[in-house]
Amino acid sequence: MEIQLYKEQDVTVMRLDGRLDVLTAKDLETVLLSQIANGEIRIVLDFEKVEYVSSTGLRVLLEGRKALKPKGGTLALCSLPEFVESVLRTAGFDNIFPFYANSQEAVGAV
Amino acid sequence: MEDLTIRKVLNNLNVVPEVIQWAEEFCNQHHVSRNTMLSMLVAVEEILVNIISYGYEDGRDHEIRIELSCKEGKITAAFTDDGKPFNILEMETPDITAPADDRPIGGLGIHLTRSMMDEVNYKREEGKNVLILRKKSNPSKEFNVPPMGKE
Numbered sequence: 001m002e003i004q005l006y007k008e009q010d011v012t013v014m015r016l017d018g019r020l021d022v023l024t025a026k027d028l029e030t031v032l033l034s035q036i037a038n039g040e041i042r043i044v045l046d047f048e049k050v051e052y053v054s055s056t057g058l059r060v061l062l063e064g065r066k067a068l069k070p071k072g073g074t075l076a077l078c079s080l081p082e083f084v085e086s087v088l089r090t091a092g093f094d095n096i097f098p099f100y101a102n103s104q105e106a107v108g109a110v
Numbered sequence: 111m112e113d114l115t116i117r118k119v120l121n122n123l124n125v126v127p128e129v130i131q132w133a134e135e136f137c138n139q140h141h142v143s144r145n146t147m148l149s150m151l152v153a154v155e156e157i158l159v160n161i162i163s164y165g166y167e168d169g170r171d172h173e174i175r176i177e178l179s180c181k182e183g184k185i186t187a188a189f190t191d192d193g194k195p196f197n198i199l200e201m202e203t204p205d206i207t208a209p210a211d212d213r214p215i216g217g218l219g220i221h222l223t224r225s226m227m228d229e230v231n232y233k234r235e236e237g238k239n240v241l242i243l244r245k246k247s248n249p250s251k252e253f254n255v256p257p258m259g260k261e
Contacts, residue, residue, distance in 0.1 A: 023126065031162070092207055
């Protein structure tokens with residue numbers, strides 16, 4: 001999985017490209033947790049180019065949220081393709097993470 | 111006409127990508143709709159990872175047999191393993207409405223699999239787990255169990 005990082009209005013946007021599965025979840029975990037450890041607390045994950053997500057990937061999102069919580073941070077998700085959004089809703093993640101239509105909206109909201 | 115393909119792999123997580131790729135090729139050959147294919151791939155990953163991660167305690171190599179078939183518009187994945195007896199139909203559904211901090215780490219993959227498949231059958235036969243997952247390749251909706259969260 002490729003992860004592109006950029007900052008917009010003090011928000012860290014991580015643009016993900018590829019499948020978020022049992023093998024690539026570790027890539028996201030490493031980058032996400034290191035950003036949080038570096039003090040980034042407003043984070044947007046852009047899923048536009050993620051076609052596939054499995055439960056291992058979902059766990060990384062929970063871990064990120066857990067690491068952000070004591071710092072008062074927010075983890076938002078945006079640009080979810082239809083299938084990925086279905087998986088997230090089936091897992092009940094729409095109750096945990098805010099979903100936004102695109103990165104601009106997410107950056108403005110977190 | 112039924113088309114069938116079989117793959118036997120060892121209980122090592124490194125085999126997961128090749129199995130997913132093989133299942134994807136099978137779905138493409140049978141013109142399975144994109145979302146049905148993705149659902150099937152997630153289910154195959156979840157079950158395979160589950161068998162490899164939790165099925166064995168002896169540290170030895172074990173063979174896992176996966177059979178994919180397509181018949182009358184239905185795609186089927188059948189897993190046979192000689193791991194511990196494990197019936198995914200008996201697993202409790204995790205509380206997907208619980209606050210994030212109370213979410214159990216386990217059980218999510220099994221929940222996704224049961225939700226995304228049209229049929230799930232399990233039997234213990236001759237000391238082996240036999241799990242059969244089935245999904246219509248052109249379903250009217252992609253998920254047969256609606257999410258419990260807010261719409």
